Amino acid sequence: MDESIYKELKKGGFMRQIQNNKFSLRIRVVGGQLQGNQIKKVSEIADLYGKGYIHMTSRQGIEIPFIDFADVEAVKGELAEVGLQPGACGPRVRTVTACQGSAICGSGLIETSGLARELDAKYFGRDLPHKFKIGITGCKNNCLKAEENDLGIKGGLRPEWHSGDCTYCGVCAAACPVKAISVSRGPNSLAFDESRCIYCGKCVKSCPTDAWSGKSGYITSFGGTFGNDMVFGKPLLPLITEKEQLFRVVDAAIAFFQEHGKPGERFRRTIDRIGEDQLKKKLEEAIR
Amino acid sequence: MSKQSYDAFVDITDVVCPITFVKTKVALEELENGQTLQIRLNDGEPIQNVPRSLKNEKHKVIEVVQNGDGTYLLGVIKGGLE
Numbered sequence: 001m002d003e004s005i006y007k008e009l010k011k012g013g014f015m016r017q018i019q020n021n022k023f024s025l026r027i028r029v030v031g032g033q034l035q036g037n038q039i040k041k042v043s044e045i046a047d048l049y050g051k052g053y054i055h056m057t058s059r060q061g062i063e064i065p066f067i068d069f070a071d072v073e074a075v076k077g078e079l080a081e082v083g084l085q086p087g088a089c090g091p092r093v094r095t096v097t098a099c100q101g102s103a104i105c106g107s108g109l110i111e112t113s114g115l116a117r118e119l120d121a122k123y124f125g126r127d128l129p130h131k132f133k134i135g136i137t138g139c140k141n142n143c144l145k146a147e148e149n150d151l152g153i154k155g156g157l158r159p160e161w162h163s164g165d166c167t168y169c170g171v172c173a174a175a176c177p178v179k180a181i182s183v184s185r186g187p188n189s190l191a192f193d194e195s196r197c198i199y200c201g202k203c204v205k206s207c208p209t210d211a212w213s214g215k216s217g218y219i220t221s222f223g224g225t226f227g228n229d230m231v232f233g234k235p236l237l238p239l240i241t242e243k244e245q246l247f248r249v250v251d252a253a254i255a256f257f258q259e260h261g262k263p264g265e266r267f268r269r270t271i272d273r274i275g276e277d278q279l280k281k282k283l284e285e286a287i288r
Numbered sequence: 289m290s291k292q293s294y295d296a297f298v299d300i301t302d303v304v305c306p307i308t309f310v311k312t313k314v315a316l317e318e319l320e321n322g323q324t325l326q327i328r329l330n331d332g333e334p335i336q337n338v339p340r341s342l343k344n345e346k347h348k349v350i351e352v353v354q355n356g357d358g359t360y361l362l363g364v365i366k367g368g369l370e
Contacts, residue, residue, distance in 0.1 A: 106344060170352035171339045174360055206339035208349040208369060 011125075013086025014072060017065065024055070024065040025075060026087035028124070031098035031116030031136070032060035034084075041082040049075050059133070060097045061087055088125050091263070093132045093254070096120040101138035101155065102216075108138030109155030109201050109216045115243075122247070123254065129261030129270070132254070133224075140200040147232040150267040151253055152221035153246070156199030156239050157214045161192055165211035172203035172212055199239055217241035220249060222279065223268035231268050236280045237287060245287045252286035253279070292351060292363055294326040295319060300338070301330050301359055308334050309341045316347065321367035324350075331358045338362070346370045 006016055014023040027042065034042075046054050046064050049071045055063045067075055079085060087095050096119045099105065101112025116136055123134070137144035138155045146152030168188040173181040180196035181203060183189070199219060204212040218240040224233030240246050253267075256279050261270040271279050298315035300308045308329065315325055329338055339349050339362065348368025353361040 106340065167350070169349055169363075170354075171349045171362070174335045174352045174354065175339055177336060202336050202340070206336075206343060206349070208339075208343055 007090070009072065010089045011092070012076075013088060014067070015063070015089055019066070021069040022065070023067045023069065023072070024063045025050075025067045026057070026089060027062045027064070027079070028085045028087040028095050028120075029061045030096055030120045030124075031113045032100075033113060034062075035082070038082045038084050041078060041084065045075055045078055059095065059135075061095060091130045092128055093123040093126045093134065095124060096134045096136065097144060097149075098136040099138050099144040101136070105138055106205075107141050109157050110136075110138055110218065112136045112138050112144075112155070115153070119247075119250065123250065126254070128254070128257055129263050130266045132257065132267060134250070140198060146219075147221045147224045148226040149224045149233060150222070150257075151250060152224055152233045154219040154221070155201075155216060156219040157201035157204060157216040158199055158239055158241070159192075159197065159201070159203050159212050159214040161190060162211050162213065163190070165209045166190060167209055167211070169208065171206050171208065175202045175206040177202065215241050218246050220246070220283075222253060222283075223266075223271045225266050225268045229266070229268060234276070236276070237283055240287060248286040249283055252282045256282050292324070292326075294363065295323040297326045297328070299328040300334065301328055305333055305337060308338055312338060312342070313345075316364075316366050319366045321370065323366050325364045325366065327362040327364060328355075329360055329362060331360065335360050335362075343369065 013026040017024055046052055049067050050064045051066045057063055096116040098112040098116035101110055102108030103111055119134055133149040134151045135144050135146050135149035136153045137146045146154040168183055168185050170183040173183045178196050178198055180193045182191045204214055220237055221233030221235050225231050257267050257270055260274045296319055300311045303311055312327055329335060342364055346367055346369040348365045350365055351363040
């Protein structure tokens, strides 16, 4: 097969298999969620065009292996019937992944599924120098592994203490994993060292009298990669509390990669080559 | 040492999440609303998560005592947040 045809297919989510003319079809599963009728359709396609099984990818996606080249258009048509599209492979923004976030999980500090859909709608498939992964996790527990992504988003919460509601029970100090809070009784006092705070929100979630509250936001990380090179994405910004700011930050990071990245170079390497301070400057401008 | 007296006591230092909260819930089932339970629990994940689960189910934490041996004593009023 002509390499250019293969590249087009790859762009559209069809991964060439070692078996001649067979493709593993990657499906765009945003934030790890599918509707029941979509799952049924995937099952039907696997039975009719594949070998009756699917493969679950490491980024919450589904692939249907053994799709014949001759069936590519028919399979695309079947997917479209239930609002599904092939995923992306190659040098571009990949499907946005997410945990279930605050809509479902008791630990969640931010809404993740809707955010994944918004980000995916805006950036999915955009051509870049190399693959670009965005992942969203609802809290510090990091089930979605934000720092493995080129751009990671993690829920955080900046706590505020209201002395009038406090009973000085000490549960916040006990629950705080970094000992940023100390409480004593008789005389009652509470000290909070915000410089130690990791914005995990455990004080707020555990406080029986809501004497701790706070605004949740986004902790971002940049340049994560977990393939041939393994580097955690680095946080370069303070907690972002507005969604509009977050989108400006994503725009700035992608624009930086687009402008400075060499073909075939991951975001991490671009950052290292151009300078982390250069990226940081652009990101800081974006949240101003 | 806690100065408070409690209606019941449960030790959850011998189990791990999520059984920690299951055991706590079973102990609370034996009580009426307004009665008190003292829970002995480990530092780390239990102290970070059990108080949150108690709050979600409307039980009120009234005191936390650090024992100095990697365990805590948590005082709770059943239904104290209802």
